[in-house]
Amino acid sequence: MKVTLRGMVIKKIKEIIVVEGRDDETAVKKAVDAEIIITHGFGISAKTFERIKQAKERCGVIVLTDPDHAGEQIRKRIDQKIPGCKHAFIPRNEATYKDDIGVENASPESIIEALNKAHAVTTEKVITFSQSDLVRNDLIISNNASERRDQVGKILGIGYGNAKTFLKRLNGYGITREQFEEAVRSLK
Template sequence: MIKEVIVVEGRDDITAVKRAVDAEMIAVGGFGINKKVIDKIKEAQKRQGVIVLTDPDFAGEKIRKIISKRVKGIKHAYISQKEGIKDGDIGVENASPESIIRALKKAKYEVKEKREVYTMQDMFYFKLCGHKDSKERRDRLGKELGVGYCNAAQFIARLNNFGITKEEFVKAIDKINKEMNHG
């Protein structure tokens, strides 16, 4: 699995990259890069490193510059316009798995052992799924740990892929339990 978190523009890009490699990803959702997304990228950079892979067009370059200005030390992967064009549409989602792998190799990604520290059992045990307030608990925990909000399956992946330690996790859970019980 690729150690770094790969930052792409949208959902179709995630699908294309997942066909090529096993990696954690963040989609910025185009130009609307807000503070929440930047904070998530900063957290990913701090924990695992980040590789930005945006479309080979004006918008993609603009997004790349915005991220580069706000998050220091990130790596960059590039696909050519020729590799990303299909039916007049240009983007990472049109690139072949081979093109994506070549771009990531040039960005000098690192490989790490896939972590399986957290499981669905943890989600149930800590009431992060299967309970009436699970959604709120994941939302609060995601903010506390800097991994953002998502469904239970994606939450497990982020906890594992962002390298969240059991100690950090339990400390954050304790804080959330206190807040929710005294809120």
């Protein structure tokens, strides 16, 4: 049976979604039908890490943290302790209300789009992209580099990052040269 929300089908997600707080959980449940694990912020307990590990082994995990520094730190801690989780990113401008940045501010459509573009970190160390790719495509050392990285990150579903983080995500999430070039072309 299909359930709709304002004319859109609520998608059933097989993976467990990891979010930071209760308000994030509420926002995600408005967008999709999924089991959710809440980290309760940066102080993730050993019990929560164990739940995430078991969920990853059972059906997979998608980490969906806030597009801010704290969210990025939580994402890194989870990835260090439980490698192989998928990562979904909501662009900052789609997760901001007034001065508050967080998943809880994103629309159901933004949450669904982020989950649809979730990427797993590749286990093999493959260097497809270098800083010269970023320079050549005005993603660093240009007046609008930050904005361009934000836009390309949204298109590719890897989120915003400074140059170093962006390059790491391009190489770590298995983005192909063709996907990258298509995303950059779409900006022009």
